[in-house]
Amino acid sequence: MTSIQDAATPPVAGPGGAADDTLRPARRRALRYLALYLLALVFVSPLLYMLVTSFKTRAEAAGTTPSWIPDPFTLQAYGHLLAAPDTPVLTWFANSLIAAGLNAALVVATASLAAYPLARMEFRGKRVVFGLVIAMLMVPGVILVIPNYLIVSELGWLNSLTAIIVPTAASAFGVFFMRQFFVNLPGELEEAALLDGANRFQVFVQVVVPLARPAMATLALLAFLTNWNDFLWPVYVLFSPETRTLPAGLATLQGANQVRYDVLMAGAVIASVPVMLLFSFLQRFIIEGVSRSGLKG
Amino acid sequence: MSPSTAHAVDAPAPGASAPATGGRRHGRSPIAPAPATPWLFLAPFLALFGTFVLLPAGLGVWISLHDWDYTFVSHPFVGLRNYLDLLDPSSTSGGPFWESMRATGVFTASSVPLLLVVPLLVALMMNARFPGRNFLRAVYFAPYVLGVAVISVLWRYLLDTNIGPVNHYLGLVGLPDATAWLTSQPAAWVSLVAVTVWWTLGFNAVIYLAALQDIPAELYEAAQVDGASVAQRFWNVTLPGLRPVLMFVTVNTIIMSANMFGQSYLMTEGGPGRSTRTAIMRIADTGLSSFQMGSAAAMSYVLTLVLMLLSGVVFWLFRDRDAVRTRANVRTREKVRS
Amino acid sequence: MTKHLSRRGAARTLTGTAVVALGALALSACSSGGAAQREAAEFSATYDGPAVTLSYWNGFTGGDGPFMQGLVDRFNEEHDNITVESNTVEWAEFYQKLPAAVTAGEGPDVGVMHVEQLSSNAARGVIDPVDPLLDGLGLTADDFTSAIWDAIEHDGARYGVPLDVHSLAMYYNTEHFEDAGIAEAPTDAESFAEALDALQEAGYEHPFWMPARWPGHLMFLSGQWQGGGEPYAADGSAATFDSPEGVASLEWMRSVVDDGYSPGDVAQDAQYVAFKNGETSITFDGIWQINDLEESGLPYAAAPVPAVLGEPAVWASSHQFFLPHQQSPDADKVAAAQVFIAWMSEHSGDWAQAGMIPARESVRTSGVLDGTVQEPIAEAIDTMRFLPPVPGLGTIQSETLEVAVADGVLGVRSPEAALSEESGRATSLMEENLARFGG
Incomplete structure (x- = not known):
């Protein structure tokens, strides 16, 4: 919560006035951005899964265990789609x-x-x-x-x-x-x-x-x-x-x-x-x- | 300098003495246009607006007073019967309609607060300079670019009870792994709301972000000099700075949520039972599948009326709070100056 | 002064647009659409006019799709001057769009629909009678079971050329049955229950996934008919699917979940996917899935739906060729469309490869079914039951009966409450339709 409210202060205004802000190590800031990246990865993962699944076989796509790497990698879904009149x-x-x-x-x-x-x-x-x-x-x-x-x-x-x-x-x-x-x-x-x-x-x-x-x-x-x-x-x-x-x-x-x-x-x-x-x-x-x-x- | 800063608006217009405009505000031309000129500018838009907005808005009333079956020759006049039927919950159209209005209400009430707060959090996180910021901003906006058909087809797969990854991963972390996300309640509502928030949060976030970037840095500096805490800065600088967009975002989000159709149509097909069949779905079904256009038109007016009342309430609330916030804002500035 | 004029001019243009559009609408009230009795097109056995392209609408999105396309391709090869282009959409969408498209003058030249939809579309003036075509093909009551022949009639005219009959079937995984030591397909309540228990003992935890949606309502109807009940009054005046036989049918469906043979909350199509993946042992589905199952390589067999609730009876429907009403008919296309229907009717034996049962008795008994998966099901043709030809019933059923079945299976409402509430609603809707479509 604190970190989010912090963010309300744009960095253009320089480091915050509070003591912990000025002393905040760069490492902590880096960690915060790393967390942002991880969050974004989770956020976008459904779209990645969509992409991955489009390269799976019919059976693998309907399987009960999600897989992130198509095995085998195939274009048959696209072929089927583009061929269907x-x-x-x-x-x-x-x-x-x-x-x-x-x-x-x-x-x-x-x-x-x-x-x-x-x-x-x-x-x-x-x-x-x-x-x-x-x-x-x-x-x-x-x-x-x-x-x-x-x-x-x-x-x-x-x-x-x-x-x-x-x-x-x-x-x-x-x-x-x-x-x-x-x-x-x-x-x-x-x-x-x-x-x-x-x-x-x-x-x-x-x-x-x-x-x-x-x-x-x-x-x-x-x-x-x-x-x-x-x-x-x-x-x-x-x-x-x-x-x-x-x-x-x-x-x-x-x-x-x-x-x-x-x-x-x-x-x-x-x-x-x-x-x-x-x-x-x-x-x-x-x-x-x-x-x-x-x-x- | 941004053309929209206060200074530009306040400045008196050169040549403001021209009688035709009165020169009350900057930007008005000193030379009066020929009377036809504005209408020629307006003509293309008004032709479209008249044919596809004003005409149908009125035509809908006419249709709603008839038993209007699209595939039938005659459309008997029935007066207010379509409306009276809607008000009678035991009629064949009234019961399901209010059921669908309730569904729309449930969806709107649960999604709007989230769609106001979550994008604000995202915008606050993004309103800083760090490596890859533009990329992250794009990531959060990305689902919105895709449209309801793509995201609904995708999530119907992801949320499948038996083969969907969502249940699989929930199981991995020790949570229930057999939730019927789209075929049981309240799971279906949770799914529809969550997917909608995921899908559209980028839109509101971009608007918030734009407003955040318009807040002059001096205000934060001044507040800091004044010894305002982080929370005080948020309440007294950030929120008032967002005020110009907040009402727009609120009303727009309410209307978007109340118009929800695609997610239910594609993900739950209105189910389980009829529980997620929204008012829009009901109207489309009645008017464009069963071809009972009179009844459907009446429904759309009732829904519109409810939405207008709701928007009115929001306007009223914001008007009130605007004044309070502006006062707070002024107080901050005064403090800074003193 | 000219300025005044032009401002009024602008306003007039605007009003003009509105008036034209309104006027057009008022005119349309007299010209388009309508439930008036349609003129039937004259029959012609051959077509030697200029080359035409026919738009052919159907809903064969399942395993039957490729076979229909194969037949269409063959027809196109054999006819130099006729090209048939298929438009295949999900049936639900098909029935929503067809009336709108035909009314708007954007309909197809020929199409296929289910027998229970003929009366609705005939009443709406969406399709034209096909009596001359039936006469020309020499098709009479003798060629079909009486249930079909009666079902294609509306207001004294016939509106469909029957292609096939298709019913629900019981599919079972033969490996699972072997493991469980089941030698013969179950046929009644007792043997079905024994089979489920044996399958569970053999380690198949959920041997019979119960669908809440498609084809749950077809299973429900079969059950009600087995018990001797009727879901609707034949004259279209009332819904009766909340009769004791109906309640018994839905209670049995729910009991499959309660007794642990099925997981709760089976998502749409999940039971079929699970069957194909070997996760469940038995599923009831249409015989049109036969080819999809053949393709999947699953060890399976088909048998008639067991009479769990009484006497053997099973939901069935029939695909019917129809001629859409044309606002401005093109005689060449109408003639070519009839040639197409005639050809398809004569080749309906080949359609059996799609898992269907040919509607024409002469074709059905000609040996085309010998050795096919659906042969045992075709033998039970006398137990097949059709919905009554009541205009608008399809829409009502999907809004009421299907909802009741879904709620009952999912446990949202008790079977009895769900059926009686929805049946009451269905009756009101049917009464409104009787008035609308004129009995």
Whole structure:
């Protein structure tokens, strides 16, 4: 407990004022970080086990004694998965990538455009629009599921990726997020550009967007992750194997009559590795972006 | 310097005398936009927002007043019957619905406190400079990147009563090794809550961490000069520093927990019995499997109402505490200055 | 002034979007979906039109899957201008998606479903009658057991072309039986109890894992029928699975756990995995698992489910080919789909290799079952029982009876309490459905 409260003091502030803090040997600090590493290892071990199991035989994966080194090491689970015509994992993967990518682009574009006047312009109806955005931010998405199913059905989008990309792109959160960023942006550059005779769109594109890139990237990443992880909606609006996204596909892999844990884990790994890679390159960016634009009310 | 520091906000805007904006706050342009301009900016978003948020929010009411079977030609108007049925626990829809609301309540009440505290502990641990810190931070965030389908499929395997590693290792350290983690109660709730905390703690932790890094180091220094203990520094500097995100994190976590679906759907299939069938599962089942969309729409409004009330309570609580904390914060600063 | 106009214009566009969407919904109320009586497609024995690709939906995710795919591959090879593409999903998901997909105009061209689901989907207008197809194939009541022939009818029309019959079977590990000195498969309560005791004495601690979920409810139904009870009124007006025979059936299932023959809280599918791993000696499961077991190399045999609770009776179902309703039918596809069904029906003898029992009597008795694992089970075809063709019963059963069985086996509720509570709920739901689907 003490060590955790200690950590509340950032080291930038230098060693703590209390006597034991100043005298604390480096060894003790090293031990603390070692403990952190061990904890992290336990924390991540389920993911490691998933990876390991995907290289096991069917029998070993269903065995009662967990093993951390596949014996024999085999790719048969992946082979089975990629060969099965009913579980086109690569198609699901492409679908997820397309849907999440386009959805993120749509969210960033529409939310940034909408947030700008809400942050920078005075006009009649502004309070109504912003009020609606805030209200819908508070409303849980569940009330939209049933009616949106009917709307999407009428638009002829059931069983198509459009149903995954477009409806969730109406992001009240995105507008709120971008507006917070714009409000905190110093306005001098924009004013200078306006006085130079640029119109509002030119100011937005040439002055604001370059400044807002970190926030837009952060929003894009959050939207991408949200869409990639979305489960309920794809499960119900996608019917055919070739239109499924990865989460919906994984659910169908978990067949009722025939559980093949090696294959399931292989599917889970295929669904994980790419986002993990993406994330490991961009995680700093997410955190820095969030702290810069701030989720401060 | 960060653009969001207090100094930037307080500074008067240049050219603040422009009549159109009144110049009340910094950042407003001195030149009034053409009336159409803001709407052109807003148009793409409003088209989406209108079609997929506002329209369905209203359309849902209309649906909920009908016996709306998706596969049927006619959708007879039934007035408030769907709602009255929900309020009658002996009806075929009311009983199971409240049962599922109770399940959602159990899950929310047990997961939200953990999801507020555990990520804070993680963020505090991570808020220090040490070798491999960024890597560890990534490790704790990693499960969240994976999505509910992957983690549910994984944990259903790990928690299997007979062949799952969890029971095996529990047995090795001398604990009961035959717990039916997903098919008995209360083990199923323990599993769902624990897996959810494991899965999503990184999200809240990242938000906390961002807020922690925004707390000016001078405040800690000042508090130390003032002789504040570790606990006092936590209560008087760290927590007030987190205040801006705390309400967001709380409301967001409550809404996320109350929307729990995938974990139950994939790990316990709502079982044992119907005990972990959450309200969202019930709504999806009723509306999209049995196609009773009227009843399902009514359920979603009732759930929404409950959630709005809950959020209102949180807002109210925080508003109150904000004032207290701000006062405490001010006291610290005053002490420092004197 | 132009500014005023354009602001109103923006507002109008927005309202316009909403109005269009609302209007479309209102229109749809008149055009899509519906329980109206469907026109049956005309039969054609051959197809020589342009090349078509048929989307074929089924739920053969088990050991039967590869055999169905093999048949489809053969059909594709023999027909240059027809390509059949399978979409295989878990049955539960299949029944959830099919009505939505067909209503949305995104349904398949042909599919297979269980006999007890035909009436629900016929009532919802999801599938079309197949009488001309049956006539064209020369199939009549004489070709099937009367239980099947009656079960495919809804409102005076027939909606399915029977492919097979499949029931629960008792699988046992022959090595375990040898160790325990059991010479013959148990057939009744006494011999079954003796077998369990002998297996325990031979060192098999949990010889018979009792599943709380699939296929627990099928074991329950078999038990109730063995005792002479009926789970549902035949006219769909009431659930009766809490009858004394039903309670006896669930009490017996729970007693297997209480008496120590099974661990408590068996997770989904765990009993089957355990059987395949040689951890348990006996399991009841569908005959569609035969190929999966063959592949596993386990020393096993199959026998009819013993009549533990009375006279021999066992839950059974039947796979039925159906023609989904098409919002805008493509005559070529409809014709090709019928050619596919006809071919599959004629080759249903080969389907026996998937562990199934062909539905057509002429095929069944033609020797295709000789020497197969399921031969002894096929001989008991007269003891096979089907659920009554009541629209919506499948959903109700999974929400009530299956929950009661799971709770009873897990010991969450007493068998009697679980069954009577859920049966009451099921009856209310059935009454609502009678009104909804018009009796």
